[in-house]
Amino acid sequence: xxxxxxxxxxxxxxxxxxxxxxxxxxxxxxxxxxxxxxxxxxxxxxxxxxxxxxxxxxxxxxxxxxxxxxxxxxxxxxxxxxxxxxxxxxxxxxxxxxxxxxxxxxxxxxxxxxxxxxxxxxxxxxxxxxxxxxxxxxxxxxxxxxxxxxxxxx
Numbered sequence: 001x002x003x004x005x006x007x008x009x010x011x012x013x014x015x016x017x018x019x020x021x022x023x024x025x026x027x028x029x030x031x032x033x034x035x036x037x038x039x040x041x042x043x044x045x046x047x048x049x050x051x052x053x054x055x056x057x058x059x060x061x062x063x064x065x066x067x068x069x070x071x072x073x074x075x076x077x078x079x080x081x082x083x084x085x086x087x088x089x090x091x092x093x094x095x096x097x098x099x100x101x102x103x104x105x106x107x108x109x110x111x112x113x114x115x116x117x118x119x120x121x122x123x124x125x126x127x128x129x130x131x132x133x134x135x136x137x138x139x140x141x142x143x144x145x146x147x148x149x150x151x152x153x154x
Contacts, residue, residue, distance in 0.1 A: 036062040039069065042098035043080060043088060049089030049097065055080065 035052050040062055047055035057065070060080055069079035076095070077088035088094060 016105035032066070036066055038098065038101055039065065042094065042101050043076075043084070045101070046094045046097040047084060047087035050089035050093050052062055055087045055088055057081060057084050 040057060040059070043057060043065075044054055047053065057080060065079050065081075069076060072078045074091055076091055077085045080088055140147065140149065
């Protein structure tokens with residue numbers, strides 16, 4: 001009698017691949033989230049540096065802030081809630097803080113990727129003179145049949 005598998009393999013138990021539209025929607029949602037966090041951090045930091053106090057904007061206000069900022073990119077303070085507007089600077093200082101907040105993680109990510117590639121390539125990246133242990137397999141004490149011995153130094 002042949003044993004029947006208890007859980008037969010079928011197409012339904014195979015790992016499901018993501019649908020392209022779902023993947024695109026997830027990436028867009030993640031990008032909006034990252035953008036909202038960066039704008040929140042830029043606003044808070046710009047308010048502290050140029051306005052003298054933290055604006056204290058809640059996470060629930062960030063959706064409306066994104067929409068208002070898309071409408072008034074020339075005056076980012078108008079996108080923020082009325083209680084925080086007086087603390088925020090003009091467009092040049094605000095976008096400078098935003099650029100700084102973007103530059104720091106991007107440069108760290110670039111450095112990490114470069115280091116990873118260098119480690120992955122190993123010794124192929126840098127050339128160097130051969131060391132004694134590199135040449136150990138090539139040296140012989142006496143002539144051997146079938147091997148060309150070029151010379152010996154004492």
